[in-house]
Amino acid sequence: MVERESINQVALLQSLAQGYLGGTIKVKDIRAVGDTGIGTFEGVNGEMIVLDGTVYQALGDGRVVVADDKVVVPYATVTMFDDDVALDLTNVADKTAFENALNKAVKEYGENSFYMVKMHAEFSSILFRSEYGSQQPYPTLLEALKGKQTEFTAKNIKGTLVGLYCPNYMGGLNTPGWHFHFISDDKKQGGHILELSLNKGTVHFDKTDKFTMMLPDDKHFHEFNLAKDMKEEIRSAEQDKQAGMK
Amino acid sequence: MVERESINQVALLQSLAQGYLGGTIKVKDIRAVGDTGIGTFEGVNGEMIVLDGTVYQALGDGRVVVADDKVVVPYATVTMFDDDVALDLTNVADKTAFENALNKAVKEYGENSFYMVKMHAEFSSILFRSEYGSQQPYPTLLEALKGKQTEFTAKNIKGTLVGLYCPNYMGGLNTPGWHFHFISDDKKQGGHILELSLNKGTVHFDKTDKFTMMLPDDKHFHEFNLAKDMKEEIRSAEQDKQAGMK
Numbered sequence: 001m002v003e004r005e006s007i008n009q010v011a012l013l014q015s016l017a018q019g020y021l022g023g024t025i026k027v028k029d030i031r032a033v034g035d036t037g038i039g040t041f042e043g044v045n046g047e048m049i050v051l052d053g054t055v056y057q058a059l060g061d062g063r064v065v066v067a068d069d070k071v072v073v074p075y076a077t078v079t080m081f082d083d084d085v086a087l088d089l090t091n092v093a094d095k096t097a098f099e100n101a102l103n104k105a106v107k108e109y110g111e112n113s114f115y116m117v118k119m120h121a122e123f124s125s126i127l128f129r130s131e132y133g134s135q136q137p138y139p140t141l142l143e144a145l146k147g148k149q150t151e152f153t154a155k156n157i158k159g160t161l162v163g164l165y166c167p168n169y170m171g172g173l174n175t176p177g178w179h180f181h182f183i184s185d186d187k188k189q190g191g192h193i194l195e196l197s198l199n200k201g202t203v204h205f206d207k208t209d210k211f212t213m214m215l216p217d218d219k220h221f222h223e224f225n226l227a228k229d230m231k232e233e234i235r236s237a238e239q240d241k242q243a244g245m246k
Numbered sequence: 247m248v249e250r251e252s253i254n255q256v257a258l259l260q261s262l263a264q265g266y267l268g269g270t271i272k273v274k275d276i277r278a279v280g281d282t283g284i285g286t287f288e289g290v291n292g293e294m295i296v297l298d299g300t301v302y303q304a305l306g307d308g309r310v311v312v313a314d315d316k317v318v319v320p321y322a323t324v325t326m327f328d329d330d331v332a333l334d335l336t337n338v339a340d341k342t343a344f345e346n347a348l349n350k351a352v353k354e355y356g357e358n359s360f361y362m363v364k365m366h367a368e369f370s371s372i373l374f375r376s377e378y379g380s381q382q383p384y385p386t387l388l389e390a391l392k393g394k395q396t397e398f399t400a401k402n403i404k405g406t407l408v409g410l411y412c413p414n415y416m417g418g419l420n421t422p423g424w425h426f427h428f429i430s431d432d433k434k435q436g437g438h439i440l441e442l443s444l445n446k447g448t449v450h451f452d453k454t455d456k457f458t459m460m461l462p463d464d465k466h467f468h469e470f471n472l473a474k475d476m477k478e479e480i481r482s483a484e485q486d487k488q489a490g491m492k
Binding site: 212221 | 415418461463465
């Protein structure tokens with residue numbers, strides 16, 4: 001039986017940041033424990049969006065494909081989505097305003113839990129990123145993203161945002177706060193959200209009181225000193241923007 | 247089906263350190279996910295030793311009882327024990343020498359995994375601690391232990407050590423390194439191990455590549471700022487010694 005009430009994480013965001021871009025856990029293993037979530041692929045070959053049980057791969061060239069079950073996943077967080085609570089939003093000017101609204105809800109429902117969120121909406125404007133993959137020997141995440149990122153802006157586009165909230169004590173295994181990915185309704189565009197605006201939308205929250213970390217069964221994984229502070233590198237990798245949207 | 251290959255943790259060592267000494271998870275829930283492990287009880291009312299599926303409670307007055315299924319557990323780590331590898335030891339002078347031998351094994355098997363260990367032996371000498379419980383409103387862990395700890399030294403005693411190793415990146419949710427509890431063969435003595443020596447013993451390791459944290463479903467739990475650095479308090483609470491053994 002699959003544990004619906006667990007956030008299931010492959011490895012650590014810290015191992016990805018340090019350059020553990022391979023692994024032993026596969027798309028098939030991800031699908032077994034979650035129908036909704038975000039992540040990346042071997043070599044950081046694009047952004048992962050898991051929606052309704054399908055694992056989508058948003059590639060550096062702008063295409064979106066359904067990932068093969070055999071593709072390796074160095075980092076991801078997924079869960080079986082349950083619609084616990086909903087939050088109606090109007091006139092969201094930017095990502096900061098969006099996060100502020102979500103933070104208010106999290107404060108009410110419990111800041112020390114995990115939340116997966118999902119919102120289907122028409123975005124007035126959205127800026128998202130993907131990237132071309134790196135080859136072995138793998139560099140760090142920051143190096144892997146350097147010069148390999150591609151950004152896409154879309155106006156009045158219908159699609160779904162999938163996001164994860166980690167509590168503030170998760171700085172050693174992940175990063176506290178929010179992280180959002182996007183996939184369009186036609187499943188042709190997607191990536192890591194850098195900016196967004198929308199007139200109307202409803203965010204659905206899956207409040208989750210269990211966190212499971214699945215470590216790769218791999219000698220290479222044990223060579224990393226994962227206690228190293230990667231906060232700045234993670235912030236830079238997740239939030240770096242080549243161009244503003246406004 | 248119970249996941250045998252997961253370390254299952256109730257709440258965080260950090261929430262215990264900050265004074266979250268109650269909870270909603272019960273001994274029954276612990277037994278459902280682990281037959282081996284360590285922890286404590288509501289109000290830090292003694293030390294928990296889980297061995298062969300039984301949850302023992304070593305009380306401040308020196309007695310050991312089998313914990314009732316309804317007793318609340320604010321913090322514990324347990325797993326279904328599988329004997330993956332064994333390490334023979336001879337002439338272990340103290341706890342530091344014991345940990346050094348175990349660390350060598352962990353370096354070989356993979357430092358970024360979790361390990362539950364079990365050793366049945368005759369201890370030439372062992373110093374262990376337990377404590378009387380605190381009442382609500384609960385103080386921090388350090389305050390809860392102050393003046394409430396009791397220490398016991400035993401010579402040539404047969405019993406079982408149960409211990410947990412957390413990887414170095416676990417400083418935000420637990421504490422990196424080793425933590426050992428003890429229970430005597432007659433199940434009449436036990437507690438948190440402060441010192442030990444033995445002539446001969448075999449340590450059995452359960453190497454575990456999954457970590458699951460079970461958060462209490464409790465409003466009070468969300469009031470704690472769990473990102474607060476509790477390293478020193480945890481070190482002090484776990485390693486404080488009122489009297490040396492040597």
